[in-house]
Amino acid sequence: MWLRSPVQPQPHCGYSLAAQTRSPGKILLATLSNPPMKIWVDADACPGAVKQILFRAARRTGIPLTLVANQPIRVPRTPTISTVQVASGFDVADNEIVSRLDVGDLVITADIPLAAEAIDKQALALSPRGELFTRDNIKARLGMRDFMENLRGAGVDTGGPPPFNQNDRHAFAQQLDRLLAKYVSQS
Numbered sequence: 001m002w003l004r005s006p007v008q009p010q011p012h013c014g015y016s017l018a019a020q021t022r023s024p025g026k027i028l029l030a031t032l033s034n035p036p037m038k039i040w041v042d043a044d045a046c047p048g049a050v051k052q053i054l055f056r057a058a059r060r061t062g063i064p065l066t067l068v069a070n071q072p073i074r075v076p077r078t079p080t081i082s083t084v085q086v087a088s089g090f091d092v093a094d095n096e097i098v099s100r101l102d103v104g105d106l107v108i109t110a111d112i113p114l115a116a117e118a119i120d121k122q123a124l125a126l127s128p129r130g131e132l133f134t135r136d137n138i139k140a141r142l143g144m145r146d147f148m149e150n151l152r153g154a155g156v157d158t159g160g161p162p163p164f165n166q167n168d169r170h171a172f173a174q175q176l177d178r179l180l181a182k183y184v185s186q187s
Contacts, residue, residue, distance in 0.1 A: 042109035043067035130171025
């Protein structure tokens with residue numbers, strides 16, 4: 001499902017933006033001194049369908065979209081879409097994203113520790129399956145991730161996530177649409 005709300009490109013100078021606060025589960029306006037929203041994608045493991053949704057959203061809204069990966073990624077030739085290629089290695093792309101984050105930015109990632117770091121920097125974090133990570137749910141997600149990692153370390157076959165499907169794609173598109181519509185309406 002593609003973005004359905006009538007979102008138009010907006011100027012990005014001196015406007016307020018949505019930013020997650022330290023209040024659990026609350027989103028409120030940031031001050032005018034904050035830079036405009038940017039979307040950062042942990043692109044190495046991001047499903048192609050999610051990237052296509054993001055490309056359309058960036059073209060439609062004018063919000064800058066940057067895909068960060070340790071390999072070259074093909075993207076449409078659009079001024080609002082760019083890539084950053086980082087060296088291979090553990091958490092190199094994650095660290096690059098965190099170092100560039102501003103308050104109110106949006107991070108697309110399935111990586112729970114990266115989502116937690118984004119939230120700590122007062123950014124928003126959304127999984128490719130459409131789950132919005134918040135201060136309310138990130139600690140539980142980190143705890144479950146660590147528990148499953150310990151089980152795997154002990155030799156237990158925990159399986160993996162189910163294959164990415166049409167419902168996941170729809171949930172992501174819907175949540176992204178809500179976030180961007182809220183941002184654009186507050187700009």
